[in-house]
Amino acid sequence: MPEDIESREADTLTEDIARLGSLEKIIQGWDETQQRTVLALRNGWEAIYRECLRRLIRTVQNAPQGATGLREAAADPYVYAVLRTLSLVRPSLQERIEAALDSVRPGLEGHGGNVELVELRPPDTVVLRLLGSCHGCPSSSLTLSEGVEKAIREACPEICHIETVGRQHAATVPNGEGTEQRISPFAIGGRHPWLPALRLEDLPRNSLLARDVLSDALLFWRGPDGDVHCYRNACAHLGMPLDEGEIDPAGVLTCPHHGFQFALESGECLTIPEIQLEPWAVRMVDGEIQVRRNHD
Numbered sequence: 380m381p382e383d384i385e386s387r388e389a390d391t392l393t394e395d396i397a398r399l400g401s402l403e404k405i406i407q408g409w410d411e412t413q414q415r416t417v418l419a420l421r422n423g424w425e426a427i428y429r430e431c432l433r434r435l436i437r438t439v440q441n442a443p444q445g446a447t448g449l450r451e452a453a454a455d456p457y458v459y460a461v462l463r464t465l466s467l468v469r470p471s472l473q474e475r476i477e478a479a480l481d482s483v484r485p486g487l488e489g490h491g492g493n494v495e496l497v498e499l500r501p502p503d504t505v506v507l508r509l510l511g512s513c514h515g516c517p518s519s520s521l522t523l524s525e526g527v528e529k530a531i532r533e534a535c536p537e538i539c540h541i542e543t544v545g546r547q548h549a550a551t552v553p554n555g556e557g558t559e560q561r562i563s564p565f566a567i568g569g570r571h572p573w574l575p576a577l578r579l580e581d582l583p584r585n586s587l588l589a590r591d592v593l594s595d596a597l598l599f600w601r602g603p604d605g606d607v608h609c610y611r612n613a614c615a616h617l618g619m620p621l622d623e624g625e626i627d628p629a630g631v632l633t634c635p636h637h638g639f640q641f642a643l644e645s646g647e648c649l650t651i652p653e654i655q656l657e658p659w660a661v662r663m664v665d666g667e668i669q670v671r672r673n674h675d
Contacts, residue, residue, distance in 0.1 A: 392456050392457055392460060396460075425464075425465060428461075428465060429465040429466070429467065432461075432462070432465060432467055433467060436449060436467065453468060472499065472501065472535060472537070472538075473496070473499050475534045475535050476496055476499065476505055476531060476534070476535055476538070477496060478534060479527075479530040479531045479533070479534040479535065480494055480495075480496060480527065480530070480531075482530050482534075483526045483527055483530050486526065487526070492509065492510060493509075493510040494507055494508070494509055494510060494527055495507065495508050495510060497544060502537060503537055503538055503539040503540055504538070504539070504540040504541075504542065505531065505538055505540075505541055505542070506542045506543070506544055507527065507541065507542070507543050507544075508543065508544060509543060527541075528541050540652075542652045543645070543647065571671050571672040572671070573662065573669040573670070573671050574592050574593065574669060574670055574671065574672075575667055575668075575669055576590055576592050576597065576599065576609070576667075576668045576669060576670050577590055577599065577667075577668050578666060578667060578668070579601075579607070579663060579666045579667070579668055580666065582599055582601045582607065582668070583601065584601050584602065584603055584605065585600075585601070585602065585603055585626060585628070585630065586600070586601065586626070587599070587600050587621075587622050587624070587626060587632070588600075588622070589612050589620070589622035592670060595611065595672070596611065596612040596613070596620065597609055597610070597611060597612055597659060597670065598610050598611070598612040598621055598622055598656075599668065600626070600630070600632075600643045602630055602643070602644060603630070607661050607663065607668055608643055608644065608646075608658075608661065609658065609659040609660075609661045609668075609670050610646055610656040610657055610658055610659065611656065611657040611659070613656075613657070614634045614636065614637070614639055614641075614656075615639070615641070615648055615654040615655055615656055615657070616634065616636075616637055616639045616648075616650075616651075616654070617636070617637065619634065619635075619636040619637070621634055621635070621641075621656075623635045626643070630642065630643045630644050631643070631649065638650075639651070641655070641656055646658050659671065659672065
C-alpha cells in the first residue's frame, strides 16, 4: 500500500475511534438503566459480527491461498482493529511487548525512570532503551532482569533475546558517606536481607574490589560519579573470576581469561550482548556498602 494512502487510512481510523470515545463519554453521563441498555445492544451486535466474521474466516481459510489472503487482510489497520475488538485475532507481538512495558512503567516512573521499545526484530529479539534515572543507576541491570525482561518474557515467551542500546543520561544523583544511592524499584521489598559488605572509603573510584559476603564471591566497582555497583565475581562467559581484569577510563572491564568486555555501569557484555554480569542490589548507609541477593 502506498505510504500516503496508508497514512490517510490510519488518520481516518484514529478519527473514527476518537468519535466513538466521545460517544462513550456521553453515555457515561446517563443513568444506570440507560447505560445497561446501550451496553446490551452493543454486546448483541458484537456477537452477531463476531460469529459472522468467524464463519467468513473459516470459509476463506479453506480456500486455495486463503490463509495468505487472510494475513494480508489482517495487515490492514481497519480490518485488524475490528478483528482485535472482537477477539478474533491475538494481539500482535509489538502490542504484547508494549503492554508488558506498560506494566512495569509505574515502578520505573516512581523513581524517575522509564523504558522504551527501540526496535522489534522478528521473530525473537527486542531492543530497549532505559530512560531517566534508570540510565547509569547501579541497579540498572537488576531493573532489566527482574522487572523489564521478566515482564516481556512472561507476556511474550517467543522472545529469546533482549538487548539495550543508547541509554539516555540522567541527572547526577549525589552519593557519598551518609547518602543512600539509587536502588532499583525491583530491589525494594525483596525477601532477602541487606548484608554489610565493606566501607565506602575502602573502595576508590574507578577501581575493583573482590569481597566474599557470606558464601558469595562478589565484585565491587565504584564509578567516577561515586555510585557503587556490585556483581557476582564471575564472567558471564565461563564463570571465571573478574577481579584481576583491567578497567579502562570509560568503566569497561576486560576479563583476564578470555577477553570478554563488560560495561561496569550496567553489567552489559559488550562482546556478546545476549549475556551480562549477574547484579546484586546495592545501597549505602552511613558510609557502609550493603548488598542484597536478588535470587534464590
